Amino acid sequence: MTLLSVERIKLFSTRSPYWCLASILAAALLFALLMGTIEGGRQATTYLSQTGLQIGMIVFMVLAALAVTTEYRFGTIRVSFLAVPRRPNVLIAKTVLLVVLAAVAALVCSFAAFFLTKALASPEVPLTLSSGDDWRMVVGHTALFALAAVIAVAVGTLIRQSAGAITILLVWPLLLENLVQLIPKVGRDIHNWMPFTAAANFVSPGPNAQVFGQALQAGGPTAVQGLLVFAATAVVLWAAALLVLLRRDA
Amino acid sequence: MIEVKELTKFFGKTLAVDHLTFTVRPGAVTGFLGPNGAGKSTTMRMILGLDNPSTGIALIDGKRYAELHQPMTRVGSLLDANWIHPNRSARAHLRWMARANGIKEHRVQQVLDLVGLTEVAGKAAGQFSLGMKQRLGLAGALLGDPEVLLFDEPVNGLDPEGILWIRTFMRRLAAQGRTVLVSSHLLSEMAQTADHLIVIGRGRLIADSSTREFISAATRSTVLVRSPRAGELQQLMHRNGWSVQAQDGALVVSDTPIEQIGDLAAASGIPLHELSPQSGSLEQAFMQLTGESAQYASHWDPGSPPTGGVTDPYAMAGALPAGAVPAGAVPGPPAGPITGTVTGAAPGTMPGAVSTTGPAPTDPDGM
Numbered sequence: 001m002t003l004l005s006v007e008r009i010k011l012f013s014t015r016s017p018y019w020c021l022a023s024i025l026a027a028a029l030l031f032a033l034l035m036g037t038i039e040g041g042r043q044a045t046t047y048l049s050q051t052g053l054q055i056g057m058i059v060f061m062v063l064a065a066l067a068v069t070t071e072y073r074f075g076t077i078r079v080s081f082l083a084v085p086r087r088p089n090v091l092i093a094k095t096v097l098l099v100v101l102a103a104v105a106a107l108v109c110s111f112a113a114f115f116l117t118k119a120l121a122s123p124e125v126p127l128t129l130s131s132g133d134d135w136r137m138v139v140g141h142t143a144l145f146a147l148a149a150v151i152a153v154a155v156g157t158l159i160r161q162s163a164g165a166i167t168i169l170l171v172w173p174l175l176l177e178n179l180v181q182l183i184p185k186v187g188r189d190i191h192n193w194m195p196f197t198a199a200a201n202f203v204s205p206g207p208n209a210q211v212f213g214q215a216l217q218a219g220g221p222t223a224v225q226g227l228l229v230f231a232a233t234a235v236v237l238w239a240a241a242l243l244v245l246l247r248r249d250a
Numbered sequence: 251m252i253e254v255k256e257l258t259k260f261f262g263k264t265l266a267v268d269h270l271t272f273t274v275r276p277g278a279v280t281g282f283l284g285p286n287g288a289g290k291s292t293t294m295r296m297i298l299g300l301d302n303p304s305t306g307i308a309l310i311d312g313k314r315y316a317e318l319h320q321p322m323t324r325v326g327s328l329l330d331a332n333w334i335h336p337n338r339s340a341r342a343h344l345r346w347m348a349r350a351n352g353i354k355e356h357r358v359q360q361v362l363d364l365v366g367l368t369e370v371a372g373k374a375a376g377q378f379s380l381g382m383k384q385r386l387g388l389a390g391a392l393l394g395d396p397e398v399l400l401f402d403e404p405v406n407g408l409d410p411e412g413i414l415w416i417r418t419f420m421r422r423l424a425a426q427g428r429t430v431l432v433s434s435h436l437l438s439e440m441a442q443t444a445d446h447l448i449v450i451g452r453g454r455l456i457a458d459s460s461t462r463e464f465i466s467a468a469t470r471s472t473v474l475v476r477s478p479r480a481g482e483l484q485q486l487m488h489r490n491g492w493s494v495q496a497q498d499g500a501l502v503v504s505d506t507p508i509e510q511i512g513d514l515a516a517a518s519g520i521p522l523h524e525l526s527p528q529s530g531s532l533e534q535a536f537m538q539l540t541g542e543s544a545q546y547a548s549h550w551d552p553g554s555p556p557t558g559g560v561t562d563p564y565a566m567a568g569a570l571p572a573g574a575v576p577a578g579a580v581p582g583p584p585a586g587p588i589t590g591t592v593t594g595a596a597p598g599t600m601p602g603a604v605s606t607t608g609p610a611p612t613d614p615d616g617m
Contacts, residue, residue: 002349006346009346010335013335013345014337016337071335074332074333075334076333079333079334079347082299082300082321082322083322083350084350085299085316085321249302
């Protein structure tokens with residue numbers, strides 16, 4: 001608990017987390033506004049109300065990676081290890097704090113986005129949180145944000161440089177996973193099981209749903225499988241980060 | 251107490267620290283001396299558990315740093331004053347360190363007062379001058395009121411006032427019975443601060459002795475005498491059994507108080523044109539000890555003065571700004587070899603000349 005409050009002081013005594021959190025909320029609300037007003041609100045769905053959360057998650061990963069890499073950039077990681085020489089405790093405290101923050105941010109943003117779109121949507125397509133799928137599409141972002149935070153902390157710890165870590169965290173979900181599709185024959189299948197693509201299935205309406213008149217991709221993992229793939233990625237990367245942290249000179 | 255036993259560190263194939271063994275005792279300032287790249291910082295980082303030793307072990311009060319409970323209450327350290335987040339306030343910087351080591355919140359204010367940063371405590375530390383950052387680093391080291399303190403080159407880049415302040419601070423900490431280890435590449439600086447010296451070069455132990463012993467072994471205090479009747483004076487001195495040598499038309503007298511030489515000349519009515527204590531050989535001695543072990547030796551010979559070093563203080567002083575004659579050049583009590591330093595002797599008079607980094611051929615203290 002002590003170490004959590006240590007990390008909390010560290011995180012919130014700098015400016016970038018505030019900016020990142022504000023822009024995550026702004027992205028969530030902006031897309032919710034857009035989806036609620038397109039065609040007079042007749043296209044609004046629970047799924048579409050959450051569009052901004054996908055960008056929000058990437059912004060949160062930047063925040064989480066920076067929480068680690070700025071410590072390396074300014075040498076404060078050494079002060080951290082002088083204050084807390086048991087290095088796993090530092091990494092655990094940092095990870096837990098960012099996981100909690102990620103979950104809270106996702107919860108606030110996803111509900112804010114849902115209710116904004118719901119308020120704007122046409123009465124012909126009422127948005128409700130009735131089925132389990134509805135809840136999963138909204139609250140599911142909480143789990144994804146939390147796991148994304150773990151991935152970002154791990155990448156930040158492994159790479160140590162802000163620019164490098166952020167590049168990886170942007171290129172991987174936005175570009176790399178899509179490029180995999182270009183591999184002949186198996187590309188499509190691999191793509192569906194890549195961590196971020198698989199994770200997206202956890203908050204998507206399901207294989208038979210249509211978005212703007214187009215069917216979502218068929219095949220690939222189910223919602224729960226998608227979450228597990230993402231979680232496994234987070235665990236593997238985090239374990240690697242811990243191992244490296246222990247062996248490396250600070 | 252700090253115990254370093256057979257400590258060795260390889261960076262790849264480079265041997266940075268080579269089977270280093272020494273002990274740092276409480277109640278004294280121990281200087282950790284060596285040229286740049288000798289392995290001082292690496293050793294300190296290994297003592298503090300930041301770097302993993304290749305072999306050997308470093309213990310603080312019998313335990314490895316990583317085994318200490320709330321280590322900042324046992325060991326305070328300032329390795330690099332720039333290890334701060336530029337957007338974080340000084341107070342926040344100290345607050346998280348205090349929280350991590352179970353130190354009460356009011357102690358943060360206490361150490362801020364102690365180092366004189368109270369008024370700027372809310373400011374982002376990135377706006378601090380180097381001197382202020384050093385003070386913040388010192389505040390961090392003192393936060394847990396530790397018994398053991400380590401400072402790595404604490405006066406590097408500071409102005410004379412800052413140097414004096416840090417030096418006084420370290421002496422006071424040792425006087426309180428704490429264990430203080432201070433690294434430096436300046437023997438002249440250490441001579442004024444440290445009671446005991448651990449000298450290393452290329453990662454190996456060169457000397458481990460009291461400062462007084464080290465300096466008297468490394469240097470002999472001499473007095474330079476110029477007189478139009480030098481021959482006569484030399485004979486008188488010989489008769490008194492003093493050790494005297496003629497050198498470039500002047501006399502160099504060893505191991506004799508400067509007052510006695512002056513009195514002798516006056517009693518015999520011999521006019522003196524110059525009577526000055528010679529202390530420059532201190533840095534030369536250090537160079538000889540560590541010169542072979544300096545990691546990056548310059549192959550450029552600046553053309554040293556014919557007598558080598560500082561036998562003529564005015565030749566040396568001429569290379570410095572006007573008014574910057576080292577205090578030690580003024581005849582004083584028996585040549586304390588340490589009085590000839592520019593850095594600490596005249597605070598505030600010539601900050602521009604205080605170069606504590608890099609070799610400057612004309613600066614007797616700028617080793």
